[in-house]
Amino acid sequence: MKRSPSVVYWLGNNLYLNITNRCSNNCYFCIRRFKQGVGGFNLKLSRDPSTHEVIEELQKVLNLKNWREIVFCGFGEPLERLDCLLEVARWIRKYYGKPISIRVDTNGQGLLLNRNREIITELTAAGVDKLSVSLNAHDKETYNQVCRPKSESAFDSVLAFIEEAKGKFDVEVTAVNIPEVDLSKVAKIAQQIGVKFRAREYIPGFW
Ligand code: SF4
Numbered sequence: 001m002k003r004s005p006s007v008v009y010w011l012g013n014n015l016y017l018n019i020t021n022r023c024s025n026n027c028y029f030c031i032r033r034f035k036q037g038v039g040g041f042n043l044k045l046s047r048d049p050s051t052h053e054v055i056e057e058l059q060k061v062l063n064l065k066n067w068r069e070i071v072f073c074g075f076g077e078p079l080e081r082l083d084c085l086l087e088v089a090r091w092i093r094k095y096y097g098k099p100i101s102i103r104v105d106t107n108g109q110g111l112l113l114n115r116n117r118e119i120i121t122e123l124t125a126a127g128v129d130k131l132s133v134s135l136n137a138h139d140k141e142t143y144n145q146v147c148r149p150k151s152e153s154a155f156d157s158v159l160a161f162i163e164e165a166k167g168k169f170d171v172e173v174t175a176v177n178i179p180e181v182d183l184s185k186v187a188k189i190a191q192q193i194g195v196k197f198r199a200r201e202y203i204p205g206f207w
Helices: 051-061 076-096 119-125 140-147 154-165 185-192
Strands: 008-011 014-017 069-072 101-106 130-134 170-177 196-202
Touching: 008 051, 014 051, 069 076, 076 101, 076 119, 101 185, 101 196, 130 154, 140 154, 154 170, 154 185, 170 185
Parallel strands: 014 069, 069 101, 101 130, 130 170, 170 196
Antiparallel strands: 008 014
């Protein structure tokens, strides 16, 4: 494990951006509760890096190989820092010469976290083309039990976010395989909305 916290890290052919450790959920299965990081990288930040620092770190590794995707995904919710995320995505689209996917792995609470913003439009305009949304429950009660969100209405807002995002991004809904959650029902919700579904194993690892 590298000692200093990493803002940029990689696994295989994907490059990841760990722009915050803040999150509007407190999921009991969250990897942050069990591990310091992933893939030998320490992801426990002592503070949010500035946008400039994120870009500086990104510049060091961006041209080291042909990355498949750049993913906003770390030990926190990237949409807690919408402006930083948008600026970094715009920078990638402007200065990285090759076609590449920019994905945001999110708890789906972007509407709640960014009231008075046109978050879907802003994300697409900045060049984000994929969203992976952790729905993690088949109903509100289960969501509140396992994800322990700051807002009681989070589940409904996540559904609204997925609905709005559909057709504008390549959207995938995910859920962790834990006993409280009926994965087939989550898959059905995704199907009814018209987006993909992927189950994730509950193992101390990375998803
Ligand atoms: S939404 Fe993700 S980062 Fe936030 S507590 Fe849950 S698992 Fe952890």
